[in-house]
Amino acid sequence: MIFEGLAEKLQNTFSKLKSKGKLNEQDVTAAMREVKMALLEADVNFKVVKDFINRVKERAVGDEVLESLTPGQHVIKIVKDELTHIMGDTQSKINFSNKPPTIIMMAGLQGAGKTTTCGKLAKLLKKQGKRPLLVACDVYRPAAINQLETVGSQVEVPVFSMGDKEKPVTIAKESVAHAEKHGNDVVIIDTAGRLHIDSNLMNELKEIDNEVHPHEKLLVLDSMTGQDAVNVAKEFNESIEINGVILTKLDGDTRGGAALSIRGVTDKPIKFVGMGEKLDELEAFHPDRMASRILGMGDMLSLIEKAESSFDQKKAKEMEEKLRSQQFTFEDFLEQLEQIRNMGPIGDMLNMLPGVPSKQMKNLNVDEKELNHIQAIIQSMTKDERTNPGIINGSRRKRIARGSGTSVQQVNKLIKQFEQTRKMMKQFSGSGMDKLKKKGGKFNMPFFG
Amino acid sequence: MLKNLFKGNDEENSTEPVNVSEEKENTTNSETEEVSEEVVSLGGLFGRLKEGLTKTKKGITDRVDDLVKSYTKIDEDLFEELEEILITADLGVNTTMEIIDQLRDRVKENRATDPREVKGLLKELLTETLEEVANPTLDLKTTPSIIMVVGVNGVGKTTSIGKIAHKLKAEGKNVLLAAGDTFRAGAIEQLKIWGERSGIDVISHQEGSDPAAVVYDAIQAAKSRKVDVLICDTAGRLHNKKNLMNELGKVFKIVKRECEGLSQESLLVLDATTGQNAIQQAKIFKEVTDISGLVLTKLDGTAKGGIVISVSKELKVPVKLIGVGEKLEDLQGFEPKNFVNALFD
Numbered sequence: 001m002i003f004e005g006l007a008e009k010l011q012n013t014f015s016k017l018k019s020k021g022k023l024n025e026q027d028v029t030a031a032m033r034e035v036k037m038a039l040l041e042a043d044v045n046f047k048v049v050k051d052f053i054n055r056v057k058e059r060a061v062g063d064e065v066l067e068s069l070t071p072g073q074h075v076i077k078i079v080k081d082e083l084t085h086i087m088g089d090t091q092s093k094i095n096f097s098n099k100p101p102t103i104i105m106m107a108g109l110q111g112a113g114k115t116t117t118c119g120k121l122a123k124l125l126k127k128q129g130k131r132p133l134l135v136a137c138d139v140y141r142p143a144a145i146n147q148l149e150t151v152g153s154q155v156e157v158p159v160f161s162m163g164d165k166e167k168p169v170t171i172a173k174e175s176v177a178h179a180e181k182h183g184n185d186v187v188i189i190d191t192a193g194r195l196h197i198d199s200n201l202m203n204e205l206k207e208i209d210n211e212v213h214p215h216e217k218l219l220v221l222d223s224m225t226g227q228d229a230v231n232v233a234k235e236f237n238e239s240i241e242i243n244g245v246i247l248t249k250l251d252g253d254t255r256g257g258a259a260l261s262i263r264g265v266t267d268k269p270i271k272f273v274g275m276g277e278k279l280d281e282l283e284a285f286h287p288d289r290m291a292s293r294i295l296g297m298g299d300m301l302s303l304i305e306k307a308e309s310s311f312d313q314k315k316a317k318e319m320e321e322k323l324r325s326q327q328f329t330f331e332d333f334l335e336q337l338e339q340i341r342n343m344g345p346i347g348d349m350l351n352m353l354p355g356v357p358s359k360q361m362k363n364l365n366v367d368e369k370e371l372n373h374i375q376a377i378i379q380s381m382t383k384d385e386r387t388n389p390g391i392i393n394g395s396r397r398k399r400i401a402r403g404s405g406t407s408v409q410q411v412n413k414l415i416k417q418f419e420q421t422r423k424m425m426k427q428f429s430g431s432g433m434d435k436l437k438k439k440g441g442k443f444n445m446p447f448f449g
Numbered sequence: 450m451l452k453n454l455f456k457g458n459d460e461e462n463s464t465e466p467v468n469v470s471e472e473k474e475n476t477t478n479s480e481t482e483e484v485s486e487e488v489v490s491l492g493g494l495f496g497r498l499k500e501g502l503t504k505t506k507k508g509i510t511d512r513v514d515d516l517v518k519s520y521t522k523i524d525e526d527l528f529e530e531l532e533e534i535l536i537t538a539d540l541g542v543n544t545t546m547e548i549i550d551q552l553r554d555r556v557k558e559n560r561a562t563d564p565r566e567v568k569g570l571l572k573e574l575l576t577e578t579l580e581e582v583a584n585p586t587l588d589l590k591t592t593p594s595i596i597m598v599v600g601v602n603g604v605g606k607t608t609s610i611g612k613i614a615h616k617l618k619a620e621g622k623n624v625l626l627a628a629g630d631t632f633r634a635g636a637i638e639q640l641k642i643w644g645e646r647s648g649i650d651v652i653s654h655q656e657g658s659d660p661a662a663v664v665y666d667a668i669q670a671a672k673s674r675k676v677d678v679l680i681c682d683t684a685g686r687l688h689n690k691k692n693l694m695n696e697l698g699k700v701f702k703i704v705k706r707e708c709e710g711l712s713q714e715s716l717l718v719l720d721a722t723t724g725q726n727a728i729q730q731a732k733i734f735k736e737v738t739d740i741s742g743l744v745l746t747k748l749d750g751t752a753k754g755g756i757v758i759s760v761s762k763e764l765k766v767p768v769k770l771i772g773v774g775e776k777l778e779d780l781q782g783f784e785p786k787n788f789v790n791a792l793f794d
Contacts, residue, residue, distance in 0.1 A: 142611075143636075143639035146634075147638075154634070195747075225724060227536070232751075249603075249687060252726065254729075
């Protein structure tokens, strides 16, 4: 829904633009206004947006529009590349200490999901052959220790606690001694949620930091956080110099602009993302996916890239040759079909095609099941049958239908359509594919009728 | 010098409908130390609200003041900067643009030529937006009355329930709690501790049991024990999880069926640090549990909580309570005038 917002707006912005060529400053400025709105709606901090827009503008002006994209798509591509670049590489790794135990400290605001994330991280590390110890340093929130103990038992990781009467710094110190004694090579310290402006509690965090010197200090941040994310990240980073960030609740439908805001003010990597309430739902952070998400474009952006990379002039020419000389076989067709389907749902794919108005495409429903059938039918043919469809007689048809789980009628239909398409192709000698495309604005791909 | 000018203007500005006493205006326009003094003297609700919002207030106010002073006439740059301030307060692009548009009209109507008037007009607009749907009271007429508390994970539902229960008990009401969060580890225990602190009973089943059954039992207990208010906790859930929302819908249905004719409140808890997603949360929770009010938590941080303006505007659901701290008594009734005044004082 949001995708249509931005994509359509950009399409409109560029609709007056007849020639492709280079992007001029005026066009880019107009487009950047829409991008700015999209980023703000995604909760990216206002200042971060401003800086970002200026950077992209500089890069985009004068850029040559790629042959396979519309100017609007080209701008989106630049924006996405830049977003991905800013959010850094995939760094979903914990820095382990040479001398165990490795100490990891989790910190963040109330309700960010620290305790749950501790459990998830413990489970992940256990899977990697580590022997983690969970440490209950949240002595303030009622039942926080209880919660960590339950989570610990769920992931079968021991939990170290000293009740809620001891000081967190004492608990942290003792836990490290405990880990050394019991052979735990990773210590994960769960701290209480605290406001970044609460100097007492921030000092407490510093005390723990100075006492046990954690190798990893991770800020746990709710992905739904709004403009305030910059303040939170900045303050935590200034107090304890974090090593990275874990973004939680990303299984919701927030656009997650906070991810960009954090990078804008701290330059620290986002290491993991929480993707659900189950304790194995901690995933690696993918900057490119996050970029698409912030722009509200789902997988569309990867489609642009795929379309771009699979747009191979040479191959297209070859295919055209084949079509014209009637050498086009089921083999080629299957290959083509698979190539297209690799890009994602056909409906989305058609949306991406340059020059196709997205509004008209909205009502177009391509039956994915039908494509499954077609694929199955072709795959049930022998090599000979695929290259030389003429030999497919009655008994072969029966066998193909049985093999593909379809009916003889369906097989007949496909073969008939295939023959017709081949004939039709032959008629378009000369301008070939171009004519096909121009036919009445309606996009006629073989078999999608 | 500029400060005095500004103060003078405020005093003259008698058309301003928001009736702030001049004394208050003076205090906030001078020293911050005096502000804290005043907070003490005001005490109670308003004082605590102000105290909790000091950070917020400073942010917006200082910037608006700075801004207003730095412009000599009302031009596009001024509106653009005001836009920025509202967006930074999490009002969102749409609400901000609407409000700025309205502000433009007002500026024309009032023939305002002095940029310093703009602040008053903006304040007026924001207050009106909130007042349009305002209704700070909880409907607790019958015995028992039922309050259901819902929201996404980590917004502070259980803590808010602890505070609401404490407040009602202090008002002399007989309160009962239902531990409807049977999913999150430690949630039942957490509610029980809050209950103990205020001397309130908690109806609970085991972790992992059916929340609808807990709520059903609690309703029967509330009826037979003749308690005044039953508050039902529910598990935090992201609004885009279909099955979890269906589960919540089922709980809500039971409350509706078993409590026909009784006063019912369905409160959505929103975290003040949340950005634009709060609108989506409110929309979907409203569809499923017919939200009657909002509780805005964590206003004691640096987050502005401006999202409630957008939510009130779009969904016509009033903010009823705000959380301004971690203590039991840090929950206050929401009053639009105070809220906006505290932002702009």
